[in-house]
Amino acid sequence: MLAYRMNTADKRRRLWFVVCALIAAAGITMPAAAPAESKAKAALKIYISVDMEGVAGVVTADQLTPGGFEYERFRRFMTDEAIAAVQGAKAAGATEVVVSDSHGNGENLLIELMPKDVRIVRSWPRHGEMMAGLDPSFGAALFVGYHASTTSPNGVRAHTISSAHFTRVALNGTAVTEAELNAAFAGALGVPVVFISGDDAAVNEVTMRLGGMESVITKKSLGFHSAESLTPAAAVEKIYQGSLAAVSHREQRKPYVLQTPISLEISFKSYTSAEIVSYLRSVERSDAHSIRFVGKDMAEVMDFIVFLNYYNPEMAP
Numbered sequence: 079m080l081a082y083r084m085n086t087a088d089k090r091r092r093l094w095f096v097v098c099a100l101i102a103a104a105g106i107t108m109p110a111a112a113p114a115e116s117k118a119k120a121a122l123k124i125y126i127s128v129d130m131e132g133v134a135g136v137v138t139a140d141q142l143t144p145g146g147f148e149y150e151r152f153r154r155f156m157t158d159e160a161i162a163a164v165q166g167a168k169a170a171g172a173t174e175v176v177v178s179d180s181h182g183n184g185e186n187l188l189i190e191l192m193p194k195d196v197r198i199v200r201s202w203p204r205h206g207e208m209m210a211g212l213d214p215s216f217g218a219a220l221f222v223g224y225h226a227s228t229t230s231p232n233g234v235r236a237h238t239i240s241s242a243h244f245t246r247v248a249l250n251g252t253a254v255t256e257a258e259l260n261a262a263f264a265g266a267l268g269v270p271v272v273f274i275s276g277d278d279a280a281v282n283e284v285t286m287r288l289g290g291m292e293s294v295i296t297k298k299s300l301g302f303h304s305a306e307s308l309t310p311a312a313a314v315e316k317i318y319q320g321s322l323a324a325v326s327h328r329e330q331r332k333p334y335v336l337q338t339p340i341s342l343e344i345s346f347k348s349y350t351s352a353e354i355v356s357y358l359r360s361v362e363r364s365d366a367h368s369i370r371f372v373g374k375d376m377a378e379v380m381d382f383i384v385f386l387n388y389y390n391p392e393m394a395p
């Protein structure tokens with residue numbers, strides 16, 4: 079079923095006003111603003127990484143790729159979900175927001191619809207991949223439109239980094255989702271992940287690995303290419319509320335930090351990919367289709383993933 083956590087920020091605000099009313103009745107001077115409002119004045123940078131497979135209504139390549147007959151409409155829905163997260167973060171006190179277009183060609187979001195004080199990370203390749211531009215000055219990170227991992231038996235369009243080439247991506251011996259990989263990258267910079275939206279498989283995988291967090295299930299996966307989905311309008315409303323609550327309570331979430339050095343294992347669909355990558359002296363071939371690379375930190379691991387995913391001798395210019 080489609081589950082959603084109650085907005086505790088609203089409950090807290092309601093409680094605050096009841097307390098203020100009781101204090102006023104007792105003849106005591108009240109403070110000028112509720113805690114949430116006074117917190118809003120401090121600088122707070124929020125990072126929002128937006129993928130597309132987990133957006134409400136997305137089920138096939140018809141919505142996910144330029145040329146798909148529904149792509150143009152679904153870029154708009156993806157943009158609307160991103161804006162809902164931006165507005166929720168701002169309502170919770172964010173003073174600066176960076177949105178990363180982290181799907182496909184990295185050129186999906188309709189940037190003219192974004193609030194003018196938001197900055198947008200676009201296209202590839204880039205250091206940090208789906209988290210490019212994140213640094214320790216950010217207070218929290220949010221994931222919108224995320225999907226399950228390639229090793230998950232459930233999940234709409236489940237994959238990790240590359241559906242075309244990778245069958246498993248693991249960190250320190252455990253298969254990860256893109257969300258866990260990105261959370262580890264953020265965690266190494268001291269930034270906690272406070273929110274995720276996507277299908278039920280994506281949300282369940284992430285909360286199982288990273289612990290409970292504010293989340294919005296946009297659809298129930300019925301298979302790789304099928305789901306029972308919220309409408310775009312309903313998803314937008316829930317993402318706004320979830321983002322507001324998540325950013326309001328960001329102190330409750332700790333950065334997700336992996337032990338270093340970090341072992342990265344990647345299994346390729348094709349045999350020769352594993353063979354040729356293992357020519358690098360820094361790479362060990364762990365089985366016929368898999369390689370292992372040990373990075374000193376998450377930044378090095380992420381750079382290695384980006385290299386594997388993008389290098390092609392025919393690339394130009």
Ligand SMILES: [Zn+2]
Pocket residue numbers: 129130131180181182
């Ligand atoms: Zn994607």
